[in-house]
Amino acid sequence: MQIKVVIIDDEQHCVDILVSMLARHFPDVEVAEGCNSVMAGKKAIDRHHPGLIFLDVEMPHDNGFELLRQYDRPEFDVVFTTAFENYALKAIKFSALDYLLKPFSLEELAVAVEKYRQKRFQDHASMQENLQVFLQNVKNFPQGPRKIALPTLNGLLFVAVSDIVRCESQANYTKIFFQDKTSKTVSRSLKEFEFLLEDLDFFRVHHSHLINLHHLHSYIQGEGGFAMMKDGTSVEISRRRKAEFLKKASQL
Amino acid sequence: MGGLRSRFWLIVFTGLSLGAEGQRGADQVPYSIRRLPADTQKVNLLLKEASSRLFRPSPGPLQTTDSLLHEAILLAQQLNDSRGLGMAFDLMGVEQRDQSEYRLAIEYHRKALSIANGIRDSALIASVLNNMGVAYRRLDENQQAFSCHLLALQIAEKTGDRREITIATNSIGNIQLSLGQYQKAIEEFDQSLAMETEQHNSNGIALNLANLGLAYEGVGEVDRAIDNFNRSLAINEQNRNLRGIAICYNSLGEAYQRKGNDALALTFFNKAIMANRNASDRIDICQNYLSRGNLLLTTGRFSEGIASLDSSLRIATRIGAKSLALSARSALGAAWEQRGNYRKALDYIEGTIPLKDSLFNEASALHLAEMQALYNLDNKDNQIKLLREQNRLRRMQSRRNWFLALVAFLVSLCGVIVGFFYMRHREVLSHRRALELELRSLRSQMNPHFIFNSLNSIHKYIWSNQTEEASEYLTKFSRLMRIILENTQHSQVLLSRELQSLYLYLELESLRCSNKFSYSIHVDPSINQDDVMIPPLIIQPFVENAIWHGLVHLEGMGRLLVDITLSGKMFVCTVSDNGIGRKKAMEIRQRKGPVHQSMGMKVTQERIKLTSELTRNRETNIEIIDMQDPEGAALGTQVTVRLPAEFLF
Known part of the structure; x- marks a missing residue:
């Protein structure tokens, strides 16, 4: 099944590189159009109804997110392309959307395309929700995203950050504990969650523990001590993290 | 050594306020001393010689004693020998007292006292005070005398000077005796007698026995008094102490008179006068004349009695012995009154008034003085306590000051150390930062x-x-x-x-x-x-x-x-x-x-x-x-x- 794509990037050479990479190595991908602005991009999408768009985040007039805002119920999936690892990228990761850091290798492109191939058989609703959560997160960004997309075995799970009590490392997976005492194991490393949540008053108290400081009940003295969470669980704190933990916790 | 011996002599001398005894070759030529080099030992020898002359039962020419003492004073002044000088002045006082120059004696004692105080020589102070007390007593200024003896007693007790304690006790007894406080006087004399006996000082024993006799007589135990006088007399005769003998005669005379044995009394008075006729201190003979005059008057031998009383009054007036003068005047006044010569009687009686006043003041003041002395002593004790306390406080304060100084030092040391480490810390930090x-x-x-x-x-x-x-x-x-x-x-x-x-x-x-x-x-x-x-x-x-x-x-x-x-x-x-x-x-x-x-x-x-x-x-x-x-x-x-x-x- 052919994959119809639209490429939107303000720099023509970036469009050209992607076109030639796709043409040379992905026979099932058809580039319907390459555009240099959000406006041209919207027109191309409406004209071609692509299954996937490659969307540059940073563009001079409107950024890539503006294009997405114009669609309530998008029928396409997005792979962001960006040259910068900034807040936008963090928001993208937060929503478990795909992205390519320019310059990207053929291998990286192949991974992105393969991901889409897997996803496109899933229902559109999940994809739409995913985009909406992303847009919401981007809008809220100064205060931080409200929801985070958790990639589970069955797809994405969108949860409010404030519902997460803590995260526990389980090898390359992470077990997330929620306020309602349920939990979920997610195929993302705790380090990634730390990266995503550290700005939202989460704190890595231990090699295998990341806690939401808003759910901290009390602290019990010890070598490192223990953090008593509001759900009644206790989390060990590393000796080396104690000082910073107490500082962060008291600042709240 | 010389100093010590001279002290001994001085002590012996002061112990015998009423009598003296030459204990060694009294006629030694002072030349043996004069040729000695001018040092403190010479001063001491001069003083020793002088005191031995003063104690002779029948004192020799006073000029010798006088010159000895003057030389001692000059030499002591040259040598800056304060102790020698003090003792010399003390002896000068005694010499004056023996010539009935009580005021002058007191002046010398005063000088001696101020020197003794200056060098804080407790033994000398006690001795001077006792001598001064005796001089005051002769003047019937009992208040002053009492103060002196009490103070001497106090000091002597502190230094444990038995000799001076004995003298002071005896003197205080004498004062009480003259004030009619016989019972108290007996206590004092008994105490003094016991101490003298302990020290085997026969002169002292004789003196206290005589004093005790007077006190017993005061309380009416005349026989016991006579017994005491006789015992005293025996010792005095053995010691050839003319003054002591004379005093005993007089006392016996008065005792017998009291017993009604006027003839025997008169004999004793006459014996006393005979014994005292060459004495330089006239107070005893004054007493003898008084006693004999009174006896003669009571036995109707008027003119003889008047003559005797006149002699007594003359001497008493000259030497300033107030109570004797008062007694003489009173007796004379009464005699002339009896004879109808009121004018003469009035003269004598009028003359008694200032004496009476003076004596009354003495008597009433004495009680006050006693209180005063006790108060002073108490005060002094308190002051000593206070000083001790202050000393203790000062010591504590200085200890506390030390402690504070130490603390301050440690604190500043800590400060310096902390500062040093702080500077080093900053240095390290800046170094670290540079790195x-x-x-x-x-x-x-x-x-x-x-x-x-x-x-x-x-x-x-x-x-x-x-x-x-x-x-x-x-x-x-x-x-x-x-x-x-x-x-x-x-x-x-x-x-x-x-x-x-x-x-x-x-x-x-x-x-x-x-x-x-x-x-x-x-x-x-x-x-x-x-x-x-x-x-x-x-x-x-x-x-x-x-x-x-x-x-x-x-x-x-x-x-x-x-x-x-x-x-x-x-x-x-x-x-x-x-x-x-x-x-x-x-x-x-x-x-x-x-x-x-x-x-x-x-x-x-x-x-x-x-x-x-x-x-x-x-x-x-x-x-x-x-x-x-x-x-x-x-x-x-x-x-x-x-x-x-x-x-x-």
């Missing part, structure tokens, strides 16, 4: 080196038309650059991040060298790569060095091994290659000229040095081993880097 800045600048210095090497590689691919390879290389290079840019923001990065960059780097170099070498990175499985932290880009330069100076020149397949372990808290990384070895590499480099320089290595060595300084870790080092086969051919190079590791958790 950190230097390290940071070294971290950023790393980048250009890398960039140019990689850009050269890409350049090569482009020129050889290897588009895909160029792209692959470029994207990897781009990823590596991202990581390096990120990592070099921090002084420490996670080992996992660092290894990520190392893998990328090795991939790139392997591509560049067309897979001329194989590589492997072995991390001890016990190491948690997301916990251990090391400075960024610390391994890469050694790897780079191994590739570009060891492996690229090698014929055949190169092998690069990076081995990472933890030794305690030390991060140990060994980079080994099977390259050409440093020696050969050096030769090649020299051939190429000095242009090519291992910038990364130099900078890294500098960084490791700085890290070692910053962490004060002596184990931090770089060890390079040139591996050789048994024949000495190079087998490669092994570089071991030891760094203090940090841990995130």
